Amino acid sequence: MHAARILAALFKINVQQELAYRADTVANMLVSLMWLAWELTGLAIIFSNTPSIAGWSFGDLLALSGMWRLLNAFLQAIVFPNTEKFNRGIREGTLDYTLLQPANSQFMVSFSRVAIWNLWNVGLALATITIGLLISESRPAPLNIAIFLALTASGSMVIYSLWIVLIALTFWFIKFDNNVTLLAAIADAGRFPATAYPVWLRVIVTFVIPIAIATTVPLQALRGDLPWWQIALALVAGLLALFLSSRLWQAGVKRYSGASA
Amino acid sequence: MLEIYKRFWQVNWAEQWQYRANLLMYLAYWLVSPVVYLAVWTTIANAEGNVNGLTAGDFAAYYLTLLPVDIITSSITIHVLAYKIQDGTISNELMQPVHPIFTNTLMNNIAFKALMLIAFVPIWIILVLLFRPALTITPLSLLVAIPALVMGFLIRFLIEGIITLVAFWTTRVWSIWQFDEAIASLLNGAFVPLALMPTWVQIVAQLLPYQLGLSFPVLLILNQLPAEQIALNFGLQVFWIGALYGAFALLWRQALKQHSAVGA
Numbered sequence: 224m225h226a227a228r229i230l231a232a233l234f235k236i237n238v239q240q241e242l243a244y245r246a247d248t249v250a251n252m253l254v255s256l257m258w259l260a261w262e263l264t265g266l267a268i269i270f271s272n273t274p275s276i277a278g279w280s281f282g283d284l285l286a287l288s289g290m291w292r293l294l295n296a297f298l299q300a301i302v303f304p305n306t307e308k309f310n311r312g313i314r315e316g317t318l319d320y321t322l323l324q325p326a327n328s329q330f331m332v333s334f335s336r337v338a339i340w341n342l343w344n345v346g347l348a349l350a351t352i353t354i355g356l357l358i359s360e361s362r363p364a365p366l367n368i369a370i371f372l373a374l375t376a377s378g379s380m381v382i383y384s385l386w387i388v389l390i391a392l393t394f395w396f397i398k399f400d401n402n403v404t405l406l407a408a409i410a411d412a413g414r415f416p417a418t419a420y421p422v423w424l425r426v427i428v429t430f431v432i433p434i435a436i437a438t439t440v441p442l443q444a445l446r447g448d449l450p451w452w453q454i455a456l457a458l459v460a461g462l463l464a465l466f467l468s469s470r471l472w473q474a475g476v477k478r479y480s481g482a483s484a
Numbered sequence: 485m486l487e488i489y490k491r492f493w494q495v496n497w498a499e500q501w502q503y504r505a506n507l508l509m510y511l512a513y514w515l516v517s518p519v520v521y522l523a524v525w526t527t528i529a530n531a532e533g534n535v536n537g538l539t540a541g542d543f544a545a546y547y548l549t550l551l552p553v554d555i556i557t558s559s560i561t562i563h564v565l566a567y568k569i570q571d572g573t574i575s576n577e578l579m580q581p582v583h584p585i586f587t588n589t590l591m592n593n594i595a596f597k598a599l600m601l602i603a604f605v606p607i608w609i610i611l612v613l614l615f616r617p618a619l620t621i622t623p624l625s626l627l628v629a630i631p632a633l634v635m636g637f638l639i640r641f642l643i644e645g646i647i648t649l650v651a652f653w654t655t656r657v658w659s660i661w662q663f664d665e666a667i668a669s670l671l672n673g674a675f676v677p678l679a680l681m682p683t684w685v686q687i688v689a690q691l692l693p694y695q696l697g698l699s700f701p702v703l704l705i706l707n708q709l710p711a712e713q714i715a716l717n718f719g720l721q722v723f724w725i726g727a728l729y730g731a732f733a734l735l736w737r738q739a740l741k742q743h744s745a746v747g748a
Contacts, residue, residue: 247656250656250659251659253659254659254662254663257662257663257666258662258666261666261669261670264670265670265675268675268676268680268681269524269528269676271682272528272535272536272680273528273531273532273535276524276527276528277527277531401505401506401509404506404509404510404512404513405509405512407513408509408512408513408515408516409512409516411516411517411520412516412520414520415520415523415524419523419524419527420520420523420524420527421523421526421614423614424519424520424523
C-alpha cells in the first residue's frame, strides 16, 4: 500500500516534468522513430547480402532489435536519469535527503526519476518484436512464450542489478561518476545475436556485461534453442543478482558518510 | 599566431590529461559498434565463403583500419561547444581577439584525439591478433593518406561546427546532431563498406561529403582505390572544405549578431 502510494506520487511528478518540456518530448519521439528507420535500413543492407546470420533470419533479427529497444528504453527512462541524480547527490551531498526519506533507499534511488516519454519506445519495441516474430513465421508453443516472458523479466533483473552494483561502488570510490558509461557503451552489442559473435565477445556480453541475457537469451528460448538447464540457470541468475546487488547496496549505504563529513 | 596555438595546445592537453580515466570509457564507446559490425560480417563471410567478394580477412582489414581513421578524423566539437552556447559561457571566448572555434575548440579536438590514439594502440594490437586482418597497407599508401586524413578531419570538423552553431538560435541541438549522425554512419562507410550498398546509395554517398571523412581515407590506406578515384576524391575534399568553410563563416557572422548571451 505504502509502496503503491509512493509509486503513484513519483509517476505524477514525472508526468508533470515531461509536460513541462513538450517540444523536447516530441523531438525525442521523432529521433527514436528515426533510429528505428536506421535499424531497419541496416538490417535491409545486411540481408541483401546474406539470407541469415548464424541461423537467425530477418524476422528473428527484427524481433531482437525490438528486445534491444526495450533494454535501451529501460536505460534511457530509468538508468541514465537516476544515475545522473545519484552522482550529483553523492557529489553535493543531496543524497542525504533521499536516504532520510521513510522508504527503501534503493527503491528511491532507482525509480525517483522516470523519463516517461520512453513509453513510446516501449510501444515501438513491442510492435517490432511482434512484427519480427510474425515475419519469421515462428509458431512458438505456449510454454515457450511463458519461458520467454520469464527470461525477459529475469534478464531485466540482471541488468538492473548490474546497474545497482555499478552505482553502489560509488560509495567506495567517490570519484566514480563514469559508473554507467561502460553499460551504455556496450549496449550496442545487444543489436545482434550473441551466437553470431566470436567466443571472446560472446563471453563478454553474456557474463561480464550481460547485455545478451536480456536480449538474445529470451529469444533463443522462444525459438526453442535453449536446453532446460540453461533456462534454469538464466532464471536463477536474475534472482541471485537481485539479492546480491541489494546486499551490496546496503553495505554501501552503511559506508556512506555524506559529502562533507 | 603559432605561439597562440602552442598555448591553446598546452592548456587543452593538460585538461584532457586530467580526465584520462574518462578517456578509456569514451574509447569503449568508440570501439563497440565497429567491433560488433566486424564480428557480424566475419560470421557471415565465414558462413558464405565471401560477401560480394569480401572475405573475413578483408572485413577485418576494413574495420581495423576504420577504427584509427575514425579517431583521427572525427570531431567532438558539439560536446565541447554546445553547452557553452547554451549557458552563455561562450561569451568569455568571444572576448578574445582570436576565432574561438579555430583555436580553442580545434586544439581541444586534437588533444583529445591524440590521447585517444595513444590509448588505442595496445587495443588495436589485440584486435589484430583476434581478427587476423588481410592488411594491404604499404608505406606509400600511408603517406598518400596523410593529406586525406587531415582534410577528412577538416570536413567533419566543419560539418559538426555548423550543426553546433545552430545552438545560437535553437539552444538545443542534440536532435539535429543525432539525425546527422544517423545519416553519416550509413553513408560514410562506418556501418558497412560502401561497396556492399545498393548502387543508388553509393551514388548518394559519393555526392555527399560524409564518405570523404572516413571511407575514402580507409580505402586509400588499404590500396583499394584506382588512381582516378583517388584524384576525384582529393578534388572533392578540397571542394567541400571550401564550401563548408564558406557556409560556416556565413553562419558564424549571423550567429554573432544573434548572440545576446544568456540573461541579457
